[in-house]
Amino acid sequence: MVSPILLIAIPLFMAFSVPLWGLIWKKLPQYIPFATFSITIAVLVKLLPQLWGRGLISVVIAGVKPPFGINLVFGPFGAFFALIIQIVALAASIYLFEYEPPEPAEKFYMLFILVVLGATGMVLTGDIFNMFVFLEITSISSYALTAIKKDGHSAEAGFKYLLLGSLGSTLFLFGIALIYGSLGTLNMADIGARIGDMNPKLLAAAVILILIGMGVEAEMLPLNGWVPDAYQAAPVPVVSIFSGVVAKAGIYALARILYTIIGFESYASLLLIFGILTLLAGELAALRQKDVRRLLAYSSIGQMGLIMLAFGTVGFTAAIGGIFHAFNHALAKALMFFALGIMVAGVGKWDMDSLEGIGRVKPYTTLLFTIGLLSTLGLPMFSGFWSKLLIIIGMVNAKYTVYASLALFGSAVEVVYFARLLGKFYSSKISDSLKDAIPESKKIFSLLGMTFIAIFILAMGIYPDALVKWIAQGAYMLLNKATYIGMIIGGAIQ
Amino acid sequence: MIRKLFVLFLLVIVGFFLASVVVSVPFGAEKTIVGRYYLNNTIGETGGVNAVTSIVVLYRGFDTLGEVTVLFLAATGLAAILANTRERRKKHKEKPSLIMRVGTDYLFPAAIVFGSYIFLHGHLTPGGGFPGGVVIASGFLMLFLAQWHYKADELWLKVVESLAGMTYVLIGLIGLWKLGTFLGNFLGKGTPNMLLSAGIIPLIYIVIGIKVGSEMTGLLQNLRETTENE
Amino acid sequence: MSEALRTFFSPQILGPEIFYGSSVGLFLIGLYMILVKKNLVKIVIGLSFIESGVNLFLISLGYVWGKTAPILNKPELMKEPVKYAVDPVPQALVLTAIVIGVAVTAMALSIVIVLHDKYGTLDISKIKELKW
Structure with a gap:
């Protein structure tokens, strides 16, 4: 079954x-992650068609009905994020074939599988305390993966991440305690149905605590100090997991909690304000970066800000745009980081100047990097264009013109630093440090996997309807709190 | 100084916020629907008299699987981060005393037996797999302290840990296969208050006890400051 | 003697203030340690303080005036458990939260060990990236 x-x-x-x-x-063990995520993708492919007629599948664990037992909710919204997570994980595990992991390799692979598992659990669970447990699985494995290289820098980055992350998740637990203390239930649908009974002051406090807790993983502004350091310190496949898996699970949890549990309207402005601040801070900080990893980290923060804006808008179009953008950003950033990893192989330096002229030394890898970059920028013909367009249209429709124009300003800043980066990469002057670069032909498997992602990005750019139709279902379910609650509490139990 | 004042100012604000929040949560009142359901149904549905264990292992068993994973992660992550850094750490200066060595000889078996007792009786008394496993690990801690040449076999720890974890997932999958729900209680409930009762609760607690015991032992061994070649 | 101690420490006498108050207090002590202390190990201890504060708050949510532990091994408890036993859910949750806290502390300490190996100090102000 x-x-x-x-x-x-x-x-x-x-x-x-x-x-x-x-x-x-x-x-x-090197091939175990690939085997694992192949199986999970096969399971997903088998499950997704079942969603069409039914709305969502709720699976109870240990045979106890939802308010009393823990249930998994496999609905369009969660399933879509699960799909994003599994695809990025599969791509990263293909990359692992030709990657020399930090010692001890066996432990590295275990942590790698577990961080993906935690994120999958976060997007599938229907119980808020269970979400906390999966959040901890995700974040503790991320701390370990950040610090695993054992040099001073990665230990520092790991400590910083650990301090912020565990403070955040403790506050998240505090928020859960407040909800349990006033409502006496932990199931998300049940809480959503009873949230009106909660003391408004307590509710506000719980929202703030939960927002802080999830904000750390979702790279929200005052809490994202760990991001650049961790992206710089962690091994390349892990960084793609951070931006494609951990951050996406965080934003999913934020959206799920704010929409389904809290019932959103009164707190929409919070996500809008934090979203725009995150976006502007990320994009502006990226301007000054020399290290390509840090630049991509700040760009990732900017993109997460845009997704937060989309969910803060509370509208159908914007929600579709937000989910679609989460998907695009996960794929594009993963592609860029994989490409960067191959570019740097043999060079060992990550700053822009050392990689000058890489487009002539490793043309194919640089081309793949460029595809990811252009999709992140939102150039027409790339899938990132459609999602950005949907978000902006959604925001304008909801009369958030100021936010929309600020978001466009952020995109313009993005053009500046990405154009500079591309200029360096395709410069005719070739940097001395590229002399002993390992030729890209040594990494056939990784290039194959990356080509697949790139083709996908281009295909979605030309024909986005195939995906958007499906995402629309997810957005619909996200916005309809009552349907979700009705289907969990009142039947549809497998 | 200014920094300290700023911090104190911040603490006052946070403290005021938290205090004003927590006082509005009623204390000592009956409020929970879920808790009442568990109390009323634990014996009938699971056969376990300890309501907390029934919740931990069955009703919210999925959390516990996650919890076991978290501990596994801590052991794995710690071993990964501390691997190959061990030789630089400082050595013991003093030999363990006679009392420590002789006492350990007597207490080590007792700790193993007591730990096993705790996790075997998890569904009847306060305790369960986690405390039981920690007591077993404390037996090994005594060994580490008393005989600093002692080293638990890492291969063994690894294999035991893996097998226990896989068994836990397999028990869950058997439930899925037999009853159609993951972690379903596919064994009989038995007579409440007897050792052989409560279905899969004792089974899972044995697995957890073994797993936690080996993980905590591995964790302590990795944190220990000695090297093997003194 | 023990009976007197029991009455003194029973929640009826001390009231909610002691539980809620000390959980907030633990939280603040931990926050203070994280923000002010320079020693990495003390910062990790501060983190544990915050976790303990939240756990104390969570467990005190489950208490109901005058009731006992939810282990139903006596006839009257078996018959009417709700009348005699406190809410078992927070206890189960705290059990999970404590184990998670242990895991976080272990991870933090291992990173601190690596930092000490690399920099030869535990002083946060001497480690370049960690200043904030």
């Missing part, structure tokens, strides 16, 4: 079993 629970049970089983595979053959 195919059940959404397998999306969590299988990676967990595989993660526990990694050391045993290592006993059989020392190189075998």
